[in-house]
Amino acid sequence: MSFELRGRARRLGDDINTDYIIASTRKRDTLDTAVLQRYLLETVDPAFATSVRAGDIIVAGRNFGCGSAMEIAATVILAAGINVVVAQSFARTFYRNAINNGLIPVVCDTGAIKEGDAIAVRLIGGASNVHVEALELTFVGAPLPAIMLEILNAGGLAPYMRANAGFLDSVSGPP
């Protein structure tokens, strides 16, 4: 998988848990992500959902997606038109859920990126980098493990499973 995606950085802080991405109480009422995206990140910023534009890129600090393993946190972000989350680090359950749904998680140093910055995220095979136009700086992302790349290439875990009728036995490469 190779692509370049340009977008506007939507800046968030550290330890954004999945309940903050979408509240358990909202998820109780419906699993329709078209409805739920109206409440995206409401606990952190009530104006976020209305200001989000398709193609925006979430840029967060450490431990993005901690807390509950609820997968809807990843799919609501996708429903809002956000296809990439760049963070200093991710909680493991969110990271898996993102990959499994084709939401691309990029781990890199995000400290210098500000709200509204125009950024470009490039993925070339398992390698990634994030270019910040205003700073004329490029941050190198951590490589994706082979199995995750295979799942992303397939478009997520469901298409991967359908295409391969299960897991491919050959698991390659270092994580």
Place this chain on the structure above:
Amino acid sequence: MSPQTISEKILSAHIGHDVYAGDVIICPVDRVIGTDASSPMTIDYFEQMGGATLFDPAKVMFAFDHYAPAVTESTRGFHARVREFAGRFGAELHDEGSGISFQRAAELGRVLPGDVVIGADSHTVTCGALNLFAIGVGSSDLAAAMITGKIWLRVPESIKVVITGRLIAGVSAKDVALQLVREIGAEGADYQTLEFHGEGIASLSMDDRLVLCNLAVEAGAKAAIFPCDAITREYLEPRSSKLGASVGADADARYSGIVAVDLSAMTPRVALPHAPTNVVPIEQAIGTPVQMVFIGTCTGGRVNDFHDALRVLELAGRSIFPGVQLVLTPASREVADILDSDGTFARFRAMGATITATGCGACCGTSGVIPGDNVNVLSTANRNFKARMGNASANIYLASPIACAAAAAAGYIVDPRSIMTARTAN
């Protein structure tokens, strides 16, 4: 063969050759657990994956806990869908009133030493108290495992937690767990296993161990594992005809870090709003008024927890402070049955406590009591994120069942040791 941690040993045994931290594997699983909160999406993914059967219906179980009782049309719909699915494919279903998914799995002997267990609930990790490798996953990983009986995993590094000493009166495993989360940090154990060791663990009951494994998630841990000992076997014997394959670590196994915990030196702790890592000695929170006290959840809703809380309330004069709402939610039917038959609940009820249906209760605002505006809640739960209990203006503090009971009696946060030592001295 190089020396191995418990996680490395369990995962090696499952795939048939030696694996070490960092290896990526496709691993067979022994138990797959879904909840009412995660399973509706699991069924969606199952269908999208073209699932036609479960890899082994006897190894798949569902439990209704987050939405029990189902008080909305939406949750009744989720339940109906999961009931139908479980019935159609022959999986075990624990309906409303049974209890929290992985708590039921442990109580019913569905998870055994040496097992690999996955559950679509982050706190599935709790089961590691029984000397097994249990991790939380999302709905899609669960669906893939229901079809194939497998999950892809990166073999985790392990942090060795060495426990010495014994807890003193007024201090409990919850205090130890909160302090561990603070010391390790919200992501300090990310992608890793907390592996418990040391002579101090012999003094920790199974309920204590479940609490320590439960809160490991709040430090980002992928798994948390206790060794198998007499306490493990005593817990399992009445619950299962099999005792599993106990697994210990090799003497020279490699750890990514070592954390020392002296139980004797531990004192009561409180996590302040709005993060479970925001932990301070209770002295720094004394005097904080509370209007709601919640004893329950997969962290603090077991038999020991209610016994501890009752003892404190009785020492404090058998009454709840006027204006404090004390809400009790047993984690499972087994817990509720024991507390009904030994009179614990009757004594709580006589003091005016509200005892709710078993399950997650007020923990994440989906089926229990919702705190009122600007209310301070002291809770035995594991998460105190803003709005977690369904009201963003409530302030959630986390503490042990002992400290929660002491606050219910006083009307504000107090050091429970003051109640326990003052009364014992009389």
